[in-house]
Amino acid sequence: xxxxxxxxxxxxxxxxxxxxxxxxxxxxxxxxxxxxxxxxxxxxxxxxxxxxxxxxxxxxxxxxxxxxxxxxxxxxxxxxxxxxxxxxxxxxxxxxxxxxxxxxxxxxxxxxxxxxxxxxxxxxxxxxxxxxxxxxxxxxxxxxxxxxxxxxxxxxxxxxxxxxxxxxxxxxxxxxxxxxxxxxxxxxxxxxxxxxxxxxxxxxxxxxxxxxxxxxxxxxxxxxxxxxxxxxxxxxxxxxxxxxxxxxxxxxxxxxxxxxxxxxxxxxxxxxxxxxxxxxxxxxxxxxxxxxxxxxxxxxxxxxxxxxxxxxxxxxxxxxxxxxxxxxxxxxxxxxxxxxxxxxxxxxxxxxxxxxxxxxxxxxxxxxxxxxxxxxxxxxxxxxxxxxxxxxxxxxxxxxxxxxxxxxxxxxxxxxxxxxxxxxxxxxxxxxxxxxxxxxxxxxxxxxxxxxxxxxxx
Numbered sequence: 001x002x003x004x005x006x007x008x009x010x011x012x013x014x015x016x017x018x019x020x021x022x023x024x025x026x027x028x029x030x031x032x033x034x035x036x037x038x039x040x041x042x043x044x045x046x047x048x049x050x051x052x053x054x055x056x057x058x059x060x061x062x063x064x065x066x067x068x069x070x071x072x073x074x075x076x077x078x079x080x081x082x083x084x085x086x087x088x089x090x091x092x093x094x095x096x097x098x099x100x101x102x103x104x105x106x107x108x109x110x111x112x113x114x115x116x117x118x119x120x121x122x123x124x125x126x127x128x129x130x131x132x133x134x135x136x137x138x139x140x141x142x143x144x145x146x147x148x149x150x151x152x153x154x155x156x157x158x159x160x161x162x163x164x165x166x167x168x169x170x171x172x173x174x175x176x177x178x179x180x181x182x183x184x185x186x187x188x189x190x191x192x193x194x195x196x197x198x199x200x201x202x203x204x205x206x207x208x209x210x211x212x213x214x215x216x217x218x219x220x221x222x223x224x225x226x227x228x229x230x231x232x233x234x235x236x237x238x239x240x241x242x243x244x245x246x247x248x249x250x251x252x253x254x255x256x257x258x259x260x261x262x263x264x265x266x267x268x269x270x271x272x273x274x275x276x277x278x279x280x281x282x283x284x285x286x287x288x289x290x291x292x293x294x295x296x297x298x299x300x301x302x303x304x305x306x307x308x309x310x311x312x313x314x315x316x317x318x319x320x321x322x323x324x325x326x327x328x329x330x331x332x333x334x335x336x337x338x339x340x341x342x343x344x345x346x347x348x349x350x351x352x353x354x355x356x357x358x359x360x361x362x363x364x365x366x367x368x369x370x371x372x373x374x375x376x377x378x379x380x381x382x383x384x385x386x387x388x389x390x391x392x393x394x395x396x397x398x399x400x401x402x403x404x405x406x407x408x409x410x411x412x413x414x415x416x417x418x419x420x421x422x423x424x425x426x427x428x429x430x431x432x433x434x435x436x437x438x439x440x441x442x443x444x445x446x447x448x449x450x451x452x453x454x455x456x457x458x
Contacts, residue, residue: 062088072102114139116143117133127150129154156188156308159187159190196216200225219244242266293321305330328354337366379404
C-alpha cells in the first residue's frame with residue numbers, strides 16, 4: 001500500500017515517568033563528581049541533603065581557612081566534617097590575632113594524614129605547637145611557613161620527625177632573626193627525603209646550613225633576599241650535594257667564589273642569577289665550563305653590568321642544550337649573539353631587557369640565525385622598526401613576540417611584522433598614531449596592548 005506510513009510499535013515503558021532516584025547514586029560515584037566542581041559549587045551541593053553533605057565533606061581533600069584566633073571555637077566541628085583533608089592552608093590577616101598552639105595541636109590531631117601544609121602570618125604559634133604538629137603529622141611532604149614567630153627548636157622538630165618531607169619553604173621566620181646566637185637547624189630524618197628547599201627574606205638564614213648540606217637528594221635550592229655572606233655555604237653545599245638540578249640566587253651577598261662552588265654541581269640544568277652585583281664574567285665562566293647540561297639561564301646584571309659577551313660566549317660554547325635565556329641589564333652584542341646562535345641550536349625562548357647594546361643589528365642576527373626560536377621578548381632596548389622588519393622574514397618557528405618600552409618601535413613596524421606573519425602573536429606597547437590607516441592585511445589581527453608593569457619574563 002503505497003503512500004501509507006509504516007506501522008509504529010510503541011514500547012510499553014514509553015509515556016511512563018522514568019524512576020531515576022538520585023539517592024541511589026553510590027557515594028563513590030557522587031564523590032568522583034564532586035572532584036570536578038569548584039569550591040562554591042561544592043558548597044551549594046552540600047545543602048541538597050544530609051547524604052550529599054556527608055559525602056562532600058568526606059571527599060574534600062583540600063581546605064583553606066582563615067586562621068584567626070576564633071578558629072579554635074569551630075575547629076572541632078570543621079575537621080569532624082572534613083576528616084579526609086590532606087592539603088591544608090591556614091592564613092591570617094597581618095592585623096589580626098592568629099591561632100595559637102592549642103588550635104594547631106587540635107588540627108594536627110584531627111588531620112594526621114596531612115601531606116601539604118601552609119602557614120601564613122600565624123604569629124601566635126610557638127616552637128611547642130610546631131613540635132606537636134611534627135609528631136602528629138609525620139606524613140607531611142610539602143611544608144610552607146611565612147611570617148611566623150617560632151624558631152630553631154620548631155624547625156628542628158620538623159627535621160627530626162617528618163621523614164617523608166620533600167619540599168620546605170621558609171619565608172620571614174622571625175624566630176631565627178636577631179643578633180643573638182641561633183641554634184643551627186640540624187640534619188634530621190627529613191634530610192634523606194628533601195628535594196626542594198626555599199629560603200626567602202631571612203636573617204641568620206645560614207643556620208639552615210646543616211640541613212641543606214645533609215640533604216643528599218636535594219634537587220632545587222632557592223635563596224632569595226637572605227642576609228649575610230653565602231659564599232662559604234654554597235661551596236659546602238655543592239661539595240656535598242651533587243644532584244642539584246636547579247639553583248636560584250636572588251639579591252644575595254655572593255661573589256664569583258660562590259659561583260665557583262656552584263659549578264661543582266655538574267648536573268645543574270636551571271640557574272637564576274638575579275641582582276647579585278658582586279658576580280662577574282669570571283663566575284659565569286666557572287659555571288659554564290662545568291655545568292654543561294644547562295637548559296635555562298636567567299641573569300639580571302642589575303646596576304653593575306659586570307656580565308657581558310665574555311661570560312655569555314663561554315655559556316654558548318659549553319652549554320649546547322640551552323633552551324631558555326633571559327638577560328636583564330646585560331650588554332650583549334652581535335659578537336656574543338653570533339656564537340650563541342651557532343652553538344645553541346635548541347634555543348627556543350629568549351628575553352633581552354634593559355640592554356644598551358641590543359639594537360637592530362642584534363635583532364637581525366637573531367632573526368637570521370636563531371632558527372629554533374619560538375618566543376622572543378625585547379624590553380627597554382634601542383630597537384626600531386628595522387629590527388621588527390628583520391623578524392618578519394626570519395625565525396621560521398617564531399610564535400610569540402613581546403616588545404615593551406622600545407621607543408624606536410612604532411605601529412608601522414608592528415603592522416609590517418603582523419602582515420608578514422599572520423599566525424604570529426604580537427604584544428606591544430608602541431603608541432598608535434592618530435588617524436593612521438593600518439595595512440588591510442592585518443585587519444583581522446588583534447593588536448594586544450601589554451601593560452607596562454607586567455613581568456618581562458612571562
